[in-house]
Amino acid sequence: MTFCVVGSGFTGSVLARHLADRGYRVTVVDERPHPAGNCYTERDPETGVMVHRYGPHIFHTANLRVWDYVQRFGTFSPYINRVKAIAQGRVFSLPINLLTINQFFGTAMGPEEARTFIERKTDTSIINPKSFEEQALRSIGSELYRAFFHGYTRKQWGREPSSLPASVFRRLPLRFDYDDNYFHSPYQGMPVNGYTALIENILNHSRIDLRLSCSFEQIDNDFTHVFYTGPIDRYFDFRPGRLAYRTVEFERFVVPGDYQGTGVINYCDKDIPFTRISEHKYFMPWEQDHFEKTVCFREYSREAGKGDAPYYPIRLTSEKRLLATYQALAHKERGVSFLGRLGTYRYLDMDVSIGEALSACDRIDEALQEDVFN
Numbered sequence: 311m312t313f314c315v316v317g318s319g320f321t322g323s324v325l326a327r328h329l330a331d332r333g334y335r336v337t338v339v340d341e342r343p344h345p346a347g348n349c350y351t352e353r354d355p356e357t358g359v360m361v362h363r364y365g366p367h368i369f370h371t372a373n374l375r376v377w378d379y380v381q382r383f384g385t386f387s388p389y390i391n392r393v394k395a396i397a398q399g400r401v402f403s404l405p406i407n408l409l410t411i412n413q414f415f416g417t418a419m420g421p422e423e424a425r426t427f428i429e430r431k432t433d434t435s436i437i438n439p440k441s442f443e444e445q446a447l448r449s450i451g452s453e454l455y456r457a458f459f460h461g462y463t464r465k466q467w468g469r470e471p472s473s474l475p476a477s478v479f480r481r482l483p484l485r486f487d488y489d490d491n492y493f494h495s496p497y498q499g500m501p502v503n504g505y506t507a508l509i510e511n512i513l514n515h516s517r518i519d520l521r522l523s524c525s526f527e528q529i530d531n532d533f534t535h536v537f538y539t540g541p542i543d544r545y546f547d548f549r550p551g552r553l554a555y556r557t558v559e560f561e562r563f564v565v566p567g568d569y570q571g572t573g574v575i576n577y578c579d580k581d582i583p584f585t586r587i588s589e590h591k592y593f594m595p596w597e598q599d600h601f602e603k604t605v606c607f608r609e610y611s612r613e614a615g616k617g618d619a620p621y622y623p624i625r626l627t628s629e630k631r632l633l634a635t636y637q638a639l640a641h642k643e644r645g646v647s648f649l650g651r652l653g654t655y656r657y658l659d660m661d662v663s664i665g666e667a668l669s670a671c672d673r674i675d676e677a678l679q680e681d682v683f684n
């Protein structure tokens with residue numbers, strides 16, 4: 311039996327490694343000239359800073375199996391993601407916490423006082439929030455929503471927040487204490503040698519043949535089974551239509567010394583065309599003082615067209631209908647499994663992708679035992 315894995319991001323790499331460890335030959339193809347998908351990191355040639363070429367990736371998880379798994383292939387250094395936001399010309403702490411609330415309203419409230427204060431500002435007539443906007447108005451009220459979410463979300467998604475799902479807003483916590491840790495995960499860190507080295511270690515196995523700059527369409531498919539982690543609509547030649555994605559454009563700039571004093575600053579005001587600026591040396595605090603120059607990226611979000619890297623799936627009702635058509639086609643396709651962020655068209659964090667890939671490995675073991683691949 312031979313297997314093919316399409317895509318060398320976390321999902322594909324975890325699957326390939328598992329099959330190789332079980333004694334099977336695996337061909338991994340990736341059309342990019344490098345492995346690691348959108349997690350790819352490399353040293354910036356001008357400054358020497360380790361940069362996340364496809365935008366900041368901060369590893370965080372509550373899943374111990376996932377955390378143990380990544381430790382096998384790389385050393386992680388503690389890193390806490392503390393995001394700042396510039397809104398209405400002032401700097402605030404995100405996610406919204408007691409400091410944000412007190413600074414924004416010019417108050418000095420304690421947790422319970424702030425909770426009552428914010429509850430009074432919310433729209434309690436919204437019983438079952440259906441959209442991003444309804445969820446925001448129900449949770450934080452209109453002033454905080456307008457300042458931090460309305461403009462940013464329109465830039466990020468290119469749509470009115472009233473047309474976006476409530477689940478996008480619910481990704482972010484609202485805290486009535488001074489905890490400014492962006493993620494509420496017990497395990498959080500950065501791989502000390504970057505994500506590329508980590509994923510290369512996962513793929514480093516004598517039975518794995520990694521073919522870069524090679525698309526799935528270019529290879530002869532005589533494999534027992536294909537694990538496809540590319541975009542699901544592309545596999546079917548976009549026949550029923552294209553699923554919508556947002557893509558991100560990065561504007562790189564280098565300055566001497568420091569630029570913004572932290573890893574990420576969000577720009578929430580609508581008249582600023584970019585969503586955020588990231589300064590990548592801060593993602594590796596243990597070496598942030600080693601550089602003479604610093605490299606930063608402004609992020610511009612726009613609708614993905616042909617040939618653009620797909621970033622964020624836009625799961626609106628129309629897309630969900632189209633996705634259901636693709637899911638039906640995928641279900642009928644023999645000898646292929648569709649996995650990962652692009653293979654299932656979902657907004658997945660790295661740890662969720664790895665967790666799902668490990669669960670798929672469990673199912674692969676069952677299938678191998680029952681001999682269903684033959």
Ligand code: UDP
Binds near residue numbers: 459460463466479578
């Ligand atoms: N968001 C916002 N302002 C911010 C940060 C986030 O309006 O300063 C919105 C935006 O729509 C984003 C969502 O909240 O997509 C979830 O935030 P998260 O940080 O999870 O966004 P990501 O960059 O992962 O999409």
